[in-house]
Amino acid sequence: MTAPLLVAADVRRSFGATPALDGANLSVRAGEVVAVMGPSGSGKSTLLHCAAGILLPDSGRVTYDGAELTALSDARRSALRRSEFGFVFQFGQLVPELTCLENVALPLRLAGTRRRDAARTALEWLARLGTADVAGKRPGDVSGGQGQRVAVARALVTGPRVLFADEPTGALDSYHGEQVMRLFTESARDSGAAVVLVTHEPRVAAYADREVVVRDGRSVDLERAR
Numbered sequence: 772m773t774a775p776l777l778v779a780a781d782v783r784r785s786f787g788a789t790p791a792l793d794g795a796n797l798s799v800r801a802g803e804v805v806a807v808m809g810p811s812g813s814g815k816s817t818l819l820h821c822a823a824g825i826l827l828p829d830s831g832r833v834t835y836d837g838a839e840l841t842a843l844s845d846a847r848r849s850a851l852r853r854s855e856f857g858f859v860f861q862f863g864q865l866v867p868e869l870t871c872l873e874n875v876a877l878p879l880r881l882a883g884t885r886r887r888d889a890a891r892t893a894l895e896w897l898a899r900l901g902t903a904d905v906a907g908k909r910p911g912d913v914s915g916g917q918g919q920r921v922a923v924a925r926a927l928v929t930g931p932r933v934l935f936a937d938e939p940t941g942a943l944d945s946y947h948g949e950q951v952m953r954l955f956t957e958s959a960r961d962s963g964a965a966v967v968l969v970t971h972e973p974r975v976a977a978y979a980d981r982e983v984v985v986r987d988g989r990s991v992d993l994e995r996a997r
């Protein structure tokens with residue numbers, strides 16, 4: 772079995788007097804989809820944010836590809852996040868002033884790709900997610916399901932090695948939610964990325980290879996028989 776690509780070990784994090792994580796663990800291998808489940812307020816999002824280097828834990832270690840994320844400067848951690856990680860959230864992640872195509876092209880433009888090349892790659896990703904028809908529209912003029920597929924295309928366009936998704940289908944009905952999950956997990960598996968997927972919906976977690984359940988800031992790993 773291959774070594775995990777990303778490991779969060781014994782992570783603790785409080786917000787003021789509220790202990791959000793109290794010794795949580797998470798690991799994910801390349802090509803593996805891990806669902807982080809658990810009740811509301813149990814610490815799922817905090818664990819994702821710590822694993823992705825968005826939040827620093829109070830104690831514990833997060834290592835990515837053998838390097839300790841928690842020991843990097845803010846600037847190096849941000850650069851690593853931009854180049855290695857992709858993110859899909861529930862709401863409000865697309866830039867409303869840009870077209871859907873420009874939204875998907877944005878991470879490539881930020882990484883220095885020329886406008887025409889970025890647009891071509893972005894359009895390929897929109898087509899793979901079945902949303903090439905909304906390329907010229909602004910996010911406010913597309914449906915919730917189309918918007919989430921555009922967000923997935925934007926998360927995948929740079930070829931990230933780890934994808935983080937926090938309730939990516941939370942705002943969708945079950946039909947569109949399933950469609951987004953299928954495209955999301957297929958695309959991630961095709962590209963060999965590792966996926967950390969926070970959800971409280973068993974139907975969404977069913978797309979994962981493994982489940983980690985967080986309760987009161989602590990995690991339990993459950994192997995899923997597939």
Ligand SMILES: Nc1ncnc2c1ncn2[C@@H]1O[C@H](COP(=O)(O)OP(=O)(O)OP(=O)(O)O)[C@@H](O)[C@H]1O
Nearest residue numbers: 786789790791810811812813814815816817818971
């Ligand atoms: N920025 C913050 N400031 C203060 N408290 C916070 C903050 N973020 C999270 N918390 C608290 O930390 C605990 C864990 O929150 P977290 O969002 O990680 O849970 P969750 O399992 O993702 O919840 P949900 O399923 O409702 O999104 C909760 O008690 C929450 O109120």
